[in-house]
Amino acid sequence: MESIRLFCPATVANISCGFDVLGLCLDTIGDEMTITKTAQKGIQITRITGADLPLDVTQNVAGIAAQAFLEQLGTDQGFAIEIHKKIKAGSGIGSSAASAAGAVFGLNALCGNPFTNKELISFAMKGEALASGCEHADNVAPALLGGFTLIRGYEPLDVIALPVPSELYVTVIHPQIALKTAEMRAVLAPEIPLKNAIAQWGNLGGFIAGLYTEDYNLMQRSLSDKIVEPVRSPFIPGFDKIKETALQNGALGAGISGSGPSIFTLNKGIKTAKKVAFAIAENYTETGIPFEVYTSPINKSGVRIINR
Amino acid sequence: MESIRLFCPATVANISCGFDVLGLCLDTIGDEMTITKTAQKGIQITRITGADLPLDVTQNVAGIAAQAFLEQLGTDQGFAIEIHKKIKAGSGIGSSAASAAGAVFGLNALCGNPFTNKELISFAMKGEALASGCEHADNVAPALLGGFTLIRGYEPLDVIALPVPSELYVTVIHPQIALKTAEMRAVLAPEIPLKNAIAQWGNLGGFIAGLYTEDYNLMQRSLSDKIVEPVRSPFIPGFDKIKETALQNGALGAGISGSGPSIFTLNKGIKTAKKVAFAIAENYTETGIPFEVYTSPINKSGVRIINR
Incomplete structure (x- = not known):
């Protein structure tokens, strides 16, 4: 079956003066995920290495984000997700965001990119809500868009990509x-x-x-x-x-x-x-x-x- | 004696989301000032039209700003200031800032520009303090620099000139x-x-x-x-x-x-x-x-x- 292997980067949120609004994307630290189309409908998490996290889709940030994506798209296509965690949970560099962002990015790619990366943010936020208790975008936005991101506001979600100084x-x-x-x-x-x-x-x-x-x-x-x-x-x-x-x-x-x-x-x-x-x-x-x-x-x- | 006639623009501070930090400079509303070098040392305010404001240098924002400039420069040169107010006092579009900014800009020009416009801001703020009770830069900064200005902070004063969208x-x-x-x-x-x-x-x-x-x-x-x-x-x-x-x-x-x-x-x-x-x-x-x-x-x- 068709399959995709992804690098899912760690991120830094807040950045001193930008509490709850600024984030940036790292390049040398990140998880890997492999997502495969399946004959079976829905999401399965088939394997997790590097962390003791639930395979239960409803208890896993990647699973919840993936389900939010599927619900919005309204497809019968199924997907199997393998997660290879390298970012430690609770490290403060967006471990759950990497999983949530990776899941929706991978599904989107395997479905022919029906959504822009910016549109994927709201699905990934559903996963973040499981990890932190509230839907926030300060890690998933830079994980999906790269660079520096500004969350201008949430009602409606408004994410601005900021430039990245070269040095x-x-x-x-x-x-x-x-x-x-x-x-x-x-x-x-x-x-x-x-x-x-x-x-x-x-x-x-x-x-x-x-x-x-x-x-x-x-x-x-x-x-x-x-x-x-x-x-x-x-x-x-x-x-x-x-x-x-x-x-x-x-x-x-x-x-x-x-x-x-x-x-x-x-x-x-x-x-x-x-x-x-x-x-x-x-x-x-x-x-x-x-x-x-x-x-x-x-x-x-x-x-x-x-x-x- | 050498003399200079100036347009001293009105300004808008705060601009909704930028309370106490943002300002912009207007182009069609402003006072006029004429500043003339004098044989007599120090500052004199010789004439004010368009408003009932004190000629006493120590009670006039232009006078106080001009004195702060002279003190820093340490010159014996004297100046006579005429102010033709067109911006109404208490209008909220930087009436006092226009006078303070105009005074220091004019003195600086007549002295051969020993200071940059950015450096002039702190002298003009002394005048603002008389008008509002505290040294603030949100009107004098755009009055002196033009465009949009951001006061990043006051300790030390740090004013950033922002770009002006053409339309x-x-x-x-x-x-x-x-x-x-x-x-x-x-x-x-x-x-x-x-x-x-x-x-x-x-x-x-x-x-x-x-x-x-x-x-x-x-x-x-x-x-x-x-x-x-x-x-x-x-x-x-x-x-x-x-x-x-x-x-x-x-x-x-x-x-x-x-x-x-x-x-x-x-x-x-x-x-x-x-x-x-x-x-x-x-x-x-x-x-x-x-x-x-x-x-x-x-x-x-x-x-x-x-x-x-």
């Missing part, structure tokens, strides 16, 4: 501790000082202007978060030290990836990104907490076909 | 009622719901992306304000009706200019801008409140020299 590289450290997205949501106050909100939207505006003009200095000045980082970072052991080390080694900025515990840094040039990776890895060893460090260019296209 | 025109209605900036500040809650803040920075990001890509539809979707407009607009008689009329006649968006009472609308094309002007003028006549309506392209250069 931008991401270094991510994943301290292997468990943080729950729901708990990280709960530490946020429902109200924030207006003056902090103004500072945040000034910075988000500056960062977006920096992306359009490839002004790395402006991006650097804009990568600030007075709202979420102060309340969430204490849950990540060594956060302040990692950030300090990254900045000292030339990173443009550093912050919590998604709701953590991963920490991202943005860097001008691969050389700086690697220097930052080396310095934070060397430094973090002292904590005794297991961790992984990745360096990646920004993936401009999102989920991609490995072979078909 | 964008502004229509402004000034209902001639008195609103105090300080009172309009006081109606704002010191804390706002996080979800509204997120919606606002999503919209600001979308609007800025729309400016860079000349995407008028995106600008339209982004021109929304759930934070300030709901609490300030009830102070402006007929606000809802003006906004509704503007949108029905094709405006991309409408909102409070600065802290009011003027209401701005952004429009694609001069034809739409004029249609909107006509419709809101026709409509507002019913209220019995005196008003003026202006239509203007966006002024790309800010304060300009009429002759020298």
